[in-house]
Amino acid sequence: MQSLTSLLSTYDPLTGEIAGASTVERHLCDLRGCFADSAAFEAALARANPLLYSVAAVAPAQGEGELHYGVGKIMPGKIGDEYYMTKGHLHAWRPAAEFYFGLSGEGVMLLEDEATGESRMLPLRPNSAVYVPGFTAHRTMNVGPTPLTYIGVYPARAGHDYSTIAKANFRCIVVERDGKPVMLERPART
């Protein structure tokens, strides 16, 4: 069996840190191409390059049947009408699902069936779980005024495919309308 330290981990539901775990940080410059309003993106980036989100991950074992988890933290903010978001990804091993559990703050998840393009927007809040089925692209946004933190649990062999999303992007965007998140068709690039 693995060592005690690899079987036990402790996270902070407010900072999103996992003690002793590696963390990936994404700044505004890393999200080029994600936001619909590219003029607003370039204007914001000309002013500053803030941290948009971080993900800490725990990977105790590899192989079929094993699991990993991460804690994500997305800062509050918007580019144009769009909320700060993750790049979004598919799993490299397409059948891999993922469970998200909200820890603090208020988010939404955008799910898109890779085969059909069918899209769903789901709330991500403390004490609730969002299921991302296999074969489904997923992106997370912070729609509240405070940092959003959440747990994601996925098969060890899931892997991350960012490039498919980077090429085609999601079919839908999530924007603020009258103070609330609304899912819309992505506007044609101008």
Add this chain to the structure above:
Amino acid sequence: MQSLTSLLSTYDPLTGEIAGASTVERHLCDLRGCFADSAAFEAALARANPLLYSVAAVAPAQGEGELHYGVGKIMPGKIGDEYYMTKGHLHAWRPAAEFYFGLSGEGVMLLEDEATGESRMLPLRPNSAVYVPGFTAHRTMNVGPTPLTYIGVYPARAGHDYSTIAKANFRCIVVERDGKPVMLERPART
């Protein structure tokens, strides 16, 4: 994609209930053979048959790569020196791992490698995760004065094998010594 209701679930971290989910309850009578002190077990059962634990489960999809989760709740109490516990199980599909996340109260998990018998006792507390690797029997105990609640996430195809544990039981027991949980070799049956 599945319906919105099957992708989104809400749980109560204190009661352990998942809105709209099926729940299994285990009372003292269901745990016959689990506790080392069988005389204390029979004496307690002669007095009352309390609820020991419940598990609510969410199963949005079946098949390879998909995931399920449950919320468990174990009541505080002891039989002899042993804490109230779950029956414990192996996964029917042995490679299946499980992540536990503590929600409220104070617990420990007993892990036992099926092949080697190697045993580990790990704390299960809010804001911490315990990893149960594949091929590992696991049992959860409430070692505090209030109900223990926790999330468990596992592959959809894991399944539950209770019978192997029911026959052989775990090699170790967890008892209270000076107010703290201690793992000991299971005493020979008298």
